[in-house]
Amino acid sequence: MYLSGFGNEFATEDPRCPGALPEGQNNPQVCPYGLYAEQLSGSAFTCPRTTNKRSWLYRIRPSVCHKPFAAMQHEALMDKWDDVAPDPNQLRWLPFTIPKAADGKVDFVMGLHTVCGAGDTRARSGIAIHVYTCNYSMTDKCFYNSDGDFLIVPQQGKILVTTEFGKMMVEPNEICVVQQGMRFGVDVFGETRGYVLEVYGVHFELPDLGPIGANGLANPRDFLVPVAWYEDRSVPGGYAVINKYQGKLFSSQQNFSPFNVVAWHGNYTPYKYNLDNFMVVNCVAFDHADPSIFTVLTAKSARPGVAVADFVIFPPRWGVADHTFRPPYYHRNCMSEFMGLIKGHYEAKEEGFLPGGATLHSIMTPHGPDVDCFEKNSTAVLKPERVAEGTMAFMFESSFSMAVTQWALQKCQRLDKSYYTCWEGLQTHFNPNWKPKSK
Numbered sequence: 001m002y003l004s005g006f007g008n009e010f011a012t013e014d015p016r017c018p019g020a021l022p023e024g025q026n027n028p029q030v031c032p033y034g035l036y037a038e039q040l041s042g043s044a045f046t047c048p049r050t051t052n053k054r055s056w057l058y059r060i061r062p063s064v065c066h067k068p069f070a071a072m073q074h075e076a077l078m079d080k081w082d083d084v085a086p087d088p089n090q091l092r093w094l095p096f097t098i099p100k101a102a103d104g105k106v107d108f109v110m111g112l113h114t115v116c117g118a119g120d121t122r123a124r125s126g127i128a129i130h131v132y133t134c135n136y137s138m139t140d141k142c143f144y145n146s147d148g149d150f151l152i153v154p155q156q157g158k159i160l161v162t163t164e165f166g167k168m169m170v171e172p173n174e175i176c177v178v179q180q181g182m183r184f185g186v187d188v189f190g191e192t193r194g195y196v197l198e199v200y201g202v203h204f205e206l207p208d209l210g211p212i213g214a215n216g217l218a219n220p221r222d223f224l225v226p227v228a229w230y231e232d233r234s235v236p237g238g239y240a241v242i243n244k245y246q247g248k249l250f251s252s253q254q255n256f257s258p259f260n261v262v263a264w265h266g267n268y269t270p271y272k273y274n275l276d277n278f279m280v281v282n283c284v285a286f287d288h289a290d291p292s293i294f295t296v297l298t299a300k301s302a303r304p305g306v307a308v309a310d311f312v313i314f315p316p317r318w319g320v321a322d323h324t325f326r327p328p329y330y331h332r333n334c335m336s337e338f339m340g341l342i343k344g345h346y347e348a349k350e351e352g353f354l355p356g357g358a359t360l361h362s363i364m365t366p367h368g369p370d371v372d373c374f375e376k377n378s379t380a381v382l383k384p385e386r387v388a389e390g391t392m393a394f395m396f397e398s399s400f401s402m403a404v405t406q407w408a409l410q411k412c413q414r415l416d417k418s419y420y421t422c423w424e425g426l427q428t429h430f431n432p433n434w435k436p437k438s439k
């Protein structure tokens, strides 16, 4: 069961406790069912109404009942970018390795590895891109991020995301967003892998549609929000609340489940979205449109039109452009482009870029179709054609210049050193005697 709509004001009660939401006020002297009222603020109190975000949670015990936080070891999570040497090369990773259950239990939090990022969690400006590879459900353990929002892209294995707001089942080809501060746990059902885009200090929004009009791309009604669900469970052995704070992990113990919210209302929530619902808009005449037409969500910077990060997808669609080289053009970009593949293959590179792998084309690093793609599409008969059928590639595009972690460059051992060779065979076709066709 889900509520629907992007950024709506929602109100939901676990059906076991009708009337749990106070009527007409947020802070009654005594809340219904003897619950505690707790506000979770996702924006400054004074933000304009259009960007003001907060929710009221009515819970069995408030979040403040916990033992002190202590630092935890986690070597693969990073937010310090200065101790890695810059590398402007085109980078490609083979599918990131998922730990086998026989080699040890790894849950979502312990399976998070930072690939690249930029900025500063303390200055509240920047991004990080992580992958998660795990084989075990978080047990008597939840996580929350003080540094920013997580946009989670499952690639292999569905994940059951239990949050303070309720539960979301998120399958590959769906995404979910868990915003700053929201506590959540992840259950897995086998070997599991996915990608995470973290943004510090901003939230994701639907992009403006401009001349497209009132409808299209990701429609607000297709965003799903969990309904209230609680468990009144004491955990005498200790329940671990893990916090990412200024890039480091901390753990604190409490003796009850944090998923004890009986009812909540507000507009600051986790949500999920099925990528099949994306209404693709594209060129129906000639030329290749820029990939911004495929933006699902954007985290805006203060500069008009410049995103901290965009989440862009390359969904199945028709290719119909006349007298056009239809695949992506060769280009250099003032933005960083990190790409991942959920399933199938990517139209600019049929080989080498595999589901569960990734590429990074950094600021002004040239890239584009490989040799096969160029040759094939330079001579193809241009009839209407299904493009990217059965596939789903995506891009995290950012205005930040990102550092790549030691883990991603070396430790993970998935960097494909031969990536550059996919362009080496591009021949010159230059013919100085070429003449325009007489009309």
Ligand SMILES: O=C(O)Cc1cc(O)ccc1O
Pocket: 289, 290, 291, 327, 328, 329, 331, 337, 348, 361, 367, 368, 395
């Ligand atoms: O580099 C890429 O493959 C992503 C991309 C796709 C596209 O259609 C146009 C520009 C672009 O950066």
Ligand SMILES: [Fe+2]
Pocket: 331, 333, 337, 361, 367
């Ligand atoms: Fe690109």
